[in-house]
Amino acid sequence: MNQSRYDHIGDQDLLHRYLQDRDNAWLGVLLERYTLLLFGVCMKYLKDETQAQDAVQQIFLKVIQEVHKYKIDYFKSWLYTVAKNHCLTVLRDKKRNIPVALTENDQLADQPEEAPEKEAISPELLKDALDALSEEQRQSVILFYLKKKSYQEISASEGYSLLQVKSYIQNGKRNLKLLIQKMLKKAKKENG
The missing domain is CATH 1.10.1740.10 (RNA polymerase sigma factor, region 2, helix turn helix motif)
Known part of the structure; x- marks a missing residue:
């Protein structure tokens, strides 16, 4: 509207x-x-x-x-x-809590407040996690976090309402975090 x-x-x-x-x-x-x-x-x-x-x-x-x-x-x-x-x-x-957030170098990283170093996520792991999201969530997350597009720009380019964009970004970020945590646990089990 x-x-x-x-x-x-x-x-x-x-x-x-x-x-x-x-x-x-x-x-x-x-x-x-x-x-x-x-x-x-x-x-x-x-x-x-x-x-x-x-x-x-x-x-x-x-x-x-x-x-x-x-x-x-x-x-x-x-x-x-x-x-x-x-x-x-x-x-x-x-x-x-220890938050997980997208960093400026377009990777997802754990950011414990006490620890000065960050555990960087490989681009391959991030890509696999993004690929596991629904199309709407993946597209919205990529456009918002990696391409720095506003809700309005995403809404206009993708044809989603502003409320849908907000929902896709919110749920996509949460799902991405869960997928990455799951993949990291799996990788640690395989390597250790």
Whole structure:
């Protein structure tokens, strides 16, 4: 949906339309209005552009999954609270977990906070893991992380909605992480 075509429709009306007919397009218009706000909130807490982008995707998915569970009087305030709580959870979890993330040299690497060196993933392993993803997830992950395309650019070039792009990237990244961990375990067993 073209965002400017719906500027005259208020947040509550868009939310009501979504809840009434469950058409994700209405929620997409509403979320698109606040993408920059969400990104700003996430940058404020996470202080990292890539993490903030990931957080915005995760918040979008959380909203899609949970918006119907709440009575929301002011969508913008509710969304801000969801974003803030998500970022605080990410920061809390970061202290407990060892994150896996795409590095700037286009490899997937383990990044333990205590260990200064990174365990680099071979390009062959990354390619095998990418090949194991669904076509939509693989294409979206490659375009977003490796080719640095925006959600809008991916949506336009691939014909997916913005919500689909966000979902494919989110799920693709998670699945890629799981596949690589599985492949690394298998390789360690074979070699050790």
